[in-house]
Amino acid sequence: MDIHQLQQIVHKTRDARRKQTLPKCSPAERDTLIKKYHPDFRESAYRAIKFGPNKGEMTVRELASLLEGDSLVPPDLDLTPAYSVDVLVVGGGGAGCAAALHAHAHGAKVLLATKLRLGDSNTVMAQGGMQVAITHEDSPVQHFLDTLKGGHMKNDHNLLRVMVDEGPSIAKWLLELGVLFDRDTDGNLHVKKGGGSSKPRLLTCSDYTGLEIMRVLNDEVLNQKIQLLEFCAAVELLSDDKGTCTGAILRDLDNKRYVVVAAKTVILATGGIGRLHIQGYPTSNHYGATGDGLAMAYRMGAKLLQIDTFQYHPSGAAYPEQLVGALVTEGIRSEGGHLVNAKGERFVNELDTRDVVSSSIIKECEEGRGIRTMSGRVGVWLDTPLLEVEQGPGTLEKHFPAMVRQYQRYSIDIAKDPVLIYPTLHYQNGGVQIDVNGESGVKNLFVAGETSGGLHGRNRLMGNSLLDLMVFGKRSGSTAAGRAMSLPQGKLTLGHVTRFRAEAKKHSASADVTSPLLFPAYAKKE
Amino acid sequence: MAEFDTQNVIDQEEVLRPKMVTVEIAGKTYQVPEGITVIKALWYTGQEVIRGAGCLGGFCGACATYYRTKDDPKVRTCLACQTAVEDGMSFSMVPPFPARKATYQMSELKDPKQDLFTLYPEAPLCRNCNACTEACPQQIDVREGVWRAVFGDFKAVSEMFMNCVMCGLCVPVCIADIAPNLVALYASRAQGVFFAEKPERLEHRIKEIADGRYEDEWKRILSMDEQQLKDACAELK
Numbered sequence: 033m034d035i036h037q038l039q040q041i042v043h044k045t046r047d048a049r050r051k052q053t054l055p056k057c058s059p060a061e062r063d064t065l066i067k068k069y070h071p072d073f074r075e076s077a078y079r080a081i082k083f084g085p086n087k088g089e090m091t092v093r094e095l096a097s098l099l100e101g102d103s104l105v106p107p108d109l110d111l112t113p114a115y116s117v118d119v120l121v122v123g124g125g126g127a128g129c130a131a132a133l134h135a136h137a138h139g140a141k142v143l144l145a146t147k148l149r150l151g152d153s154n155t156v157m158a159q160g161g162m163q164v165a166i167t168h169e170d171s172p173v174q175h176f177l178d179t180l181k182g183g184h185m186k187n188d189h190n191l192l193r194v195m196v197d198e199g200p201s202i203a204k205w206l207l208e209l210g211v212l213f214d215r216d217t218d219g220n221l222h223v224k225k226g227g228g229s230s231k232p233r234l235l236t237c238s239d240y241t242g243l244e245i246m247r248v249l250n251d252e253v254l255n256q257k258i259q260l261l262e263f264c265a266a267v268e269l270l271s272d273d274k275g276t277c278t279g280a281i282l283r284d285l286d287n288k289r290y291v292v293v294a295a296k297t298v299i300l301a302t303g304g305i306g307r308l309h310i311q312g313y314p315t316s317n318h319y320g321a322t323g324d325g326l327a328m329a330y331r332m333g334a335k336l337l338q339i340d341t342f343q344y345h346p347s348g349a350a351y352p353e354q355l356v357g358a359l360v361t362e363g364i365r366s367e368g369g370h371l372v373n374a375k376g377e378r379f380v381n382e383l384d385t386r387d388v389v390s391s392s393i394i395k396e397c398e399e400g401r402g403i404r405t406m407s408g409r410v411g412v413w414l415d416t417p418l419l420e421v422e423q424g425p426g427t428l429e430k431h432f433p434a435m436v437r438q439y440q441r442y443s444i445d446i447a448k449d450p451v452l453i454y455p456t457l458h459y460q461n462g463g464v465q466i467d468v469n470g471e472s473g474v475k476n477l478f479v480a481g482e483t484s485g486g487l488h489g490r491n492r493l494m495g496n497s498l499l500d501l502m503v504f505g506k507r508s509g510s511t512a513a514g515r516a517m518s519l520p521q522g523k524l525t526l527g528h529v530t531r532f533r534a535e536a537k538k539h540s541a542s543a544d545v546t547s548p549l550l551f552p553a554y555a556k557k558e
Numbered sequence: 559m560a561e562f563d564t565q566n567v568i569d570q571e572e573v574l575r576p577k578m579v580t581v582e583i584a585g586k587t588y589q590v591p592e593g594i595t596v597i598k599a600l601w602y603t604g605q606e607v608i609r610g611a612g613c614l615g616g617f618c619g620a621c622a623t624y625y626r627t628k629d630d631p632k633v634r635t636c637l638a639c640q641t642a643v644e645d646g647m648s649f650s651m652v653p654p655f656p657a658r659k660a661t662y663q664m665s666e667l668k669d670p671k672q673d674l675f676t677l678y679p680e681a682p683l684c685r686n687c688n689a690c691t692e693a694c695p696q697q698i699d700v701r702e703g704v705w706r707a708v709f710g711d712f713k714a715v716s717e718m719f720m721n722c723v724m725c726g727l728c729v730p731v732c733i734a735d736i737a738p739n740l741v742a743l744y745a746s747r748a749q750g751v752f753f754a755e756k757p758e759r760l761e762h763r764i765k766e767i768a769d770g771r772y773e774d775e776w777k778r779i780l781s782m783d784e785q786q787l788k789d790a791c792a793e794l795k
Contacts, residue, residue, distance in 0.1 A: 033565070033567060033568065033569060034568075034569055035568045038566060058792075059788070059792060148611070148612055149612065149618075149620055152613060152620050153613070153618070154613070156617045156618045157613050157615045157618075164760075165763070166759050166760050167759065168759075171772060171775070172772055173772055173775045177790060177791050177794055178791075180787065180791055181791035181794060185787065185788060185791070193780070197767055200760055200763045200764045200767060201767075204761075207750065207757070207760075208751065209664065209747070209750075209751070210664060210746065210749070211750060212716055212749065212750045212754065215757070219755030219756070219757060220757045220759045221757045221759065221760055230794040230795050237720065238720055240617075240720050240721055242617070243721070244720065247722070247724060247743060248747060248750075250724075251659075251743055251744075251747065252664075254661065255661045255663065255664070257661065263609065318612060318614060318615070319612060319613070319614050352570075353570070354593065354594065354595050354642055358615055358616075374566040403566045403568060404568070405568045405570055406567060406569065406570040433721060434616075434617075434721060437616075437696075437697075437721075438616060438640075441640055441641065441642075442642070452568070551608070554601040555600075555601045555605055555607075556601060556603070556604050558604065
């Protein structure tokens with residue numbers, strides 16, 4: 033059927049839907065729904081990890097094989113360092129830049145290495161905003177409880193308390209760098225309400241929050257003249273004879289040479305795993321989101337947490353084909369946009385947590401109330417024109433210019449017509465276990481941002497990622513710098529790789545998988 | 559599910575009749591499916607892309623591309639991850655351009671509107687050719703932005719350039735060697751650092767936390783057992 037014909041039901045039912053209020057799921061309803069429909073509970077997609085610190089624990093097959101994968105580095109590689117620094121930061125997204133800036137501010141000699149360009153990351157795409165409890169009716173404690181509730185009570189309390197307590201001061205740091213958060217008329221920071229949150233506390237820069245933060249941090253990294261290696265991917269860590277982290281091996285992607293870095297401390301800020309396309313899902317993630325940090329940290333003996341749970345963002349584009357997987361900002365739902373099935377019905381409180389909303393969409397589609405595309409996809413409508421009806425013409429252009437443009441390129445006017453959406457692989461909820469200063473179980477190996485785990489429990493709340501990056505970027509950067517200043521450079525060996533290879537052999541791990549993956553294999557082979 | 563099979567399926571011409579189109583990539587001719595994005599066309603033709611792929615969502619500016627449509631002499635710009643190919647299209651990704659970025663310690667600037675002329679002395683030399691505006695894939699009025707920066711209207715610049723993805727396509731076309739995106743970034747940051755109001759509510763909250771205003775509540779919450787915490791969470795609206 034013609035798409036406009038199918039959209040009629042959304043237009044026809046709009047007025048009736050506006051009068052409706054849907055309750056949020058009770059904890060019991062939520063458990064039942066998620067266990068039945070959330071991809072995290074699809075057993076066939078999982079297997080036990082054969083060896084290493086998380087031996088016997090379940091994770092998705094795509095990740096398990098990478099964790100057990102062989103190192104790319106030949107055992108006889110010359111380990112003479114090309115660089116010798118206090119702090120090596122791996123990754124040039126939000127967490128990496130924040131870590132590098134804070135380490136630099138503490139007087140450390142910092143090297144920032146990144147697989148792509150500085151700033152090519154998931155951070156740059158964050159549209160929803162950053163959660164900080166600043167209003168009178170809100171508090172860090174409220175923020176803590178909301179996050180805990182969203183994370184199914186599985187969040188690390190210490191990490192979480194640190195994040196919410198330091199939110200306001202990290203927002204101030206960003207303002208002092210020139211980040212232009214949206215303001216109220218009285219000059220205060222404007223706050224928006226986010227999915228799963230009891231109070232409005234999202235700081236935003238229209239729907240370009242991540243872009244604005246990333247632009248400013250990039251610029252500051254360059255202004256501070258922090259040594260930078262772009263298109264240099266970390267492929268292995270280095271350890272001394274006690275198993276302490278002492279540096280890393282990079283691969284220069286232009287000339288394919290290995291670059292050995294001696295570093296007193298290493299901060300992994302390599303981001304998430306979307307480009308592994310777990311369970312065949314499309315992803316909202318950037319090109320380099322292949323879980324590199326997880327693989328490297330695991331090989332060195334760092335324990336991972338909650339790597340059996342991933343976030344499928346409720347609103348990934350399902351049509352047109354060119355946009356499949358791309359994120360449709362949660363802001364639309366925060367501002368009152370309805371999710372509507374093929375019968376013109378709402379089926380979930382749109383501001384419930386992401387796992388609930390995603391599971392509900394999957395449920396509607398599995399039960400035959402979805403809208404299908406000829407390329408074999410399925411989805412439900414997100415009623416974008418409703419915002420224009422509720423808040424006046426021009427609302428979308430004013431508040432969601434990025435999204436308007438995203439669809440305009442394919443001749444779709446979101447002010448007039450609803451868009452088709454389906455969950456998209458968005459975020460790795462777990463990751464490397466860290467303490468409140470970002471240090472992993474391996475001494476002098478720090479992890480910040482999406483690569484780390486524990487903070488978000490089993491479901492990250494909207495707007496908590498940008499805050500996580502800034503707070504734990506800062507803490508890992510500052511701690512690593514402080515540590516490095518009084519530390520001699522340790523020996524550079526591949527002892528942990530030798531041990532890992534022996535283990536792999538014992539457990540007959542597949543020898544043809546190497547990790548980190550670095551990039552998805554999109555280039556078509558003949 | 560069967561009952562919806564014919565009812566709720568969106569027609570897609572491209573799926574009904576998959577059509578191959580001829581495109582020219584960096585001077586070579588290839589056949590690719592119509593309507594895929596420029597970056598996917600590169601992958602489709604077997605090319606690995608490292609420099610030139612980033613967020614794939616239209617935000618990072620890594621995939622700046624020049625293209626031309628069939629029989630049109632006009633060379634246009636786009637982001638490769640956001641543009642669909644069409645028959646007869648020619649395109650090449652843009653290599654990194656060695657623009658000069660001024661470095662500055664933001665907090666140490668004394669008169670940021672005047673300092674612009676020290677940091678970017680070329681900024682006021684704009685000759686109004688408008689090539690930068692035409693080159694912008696984000697539809698920013700770049701030329702106007704440069705002039706606003708020069709006249710000290712940093713607020714306007716910051717608003718105009720909020721959606722700048724720093725692809726740098728405005729830079730190589732400038733006959734006055736201005737890097738408009740960098741000028742705008744400087745002006746926007748200066749606007750935030752020097753000319754934005756101090757948010758009182760935020761300051762107040764920072765002080766409250768430092769003064770231990772929430773300590774009692776923290777003690778209460780953190781001493782709860784799991785069930786009590788669950789109950790506390792369940793009360794949240």
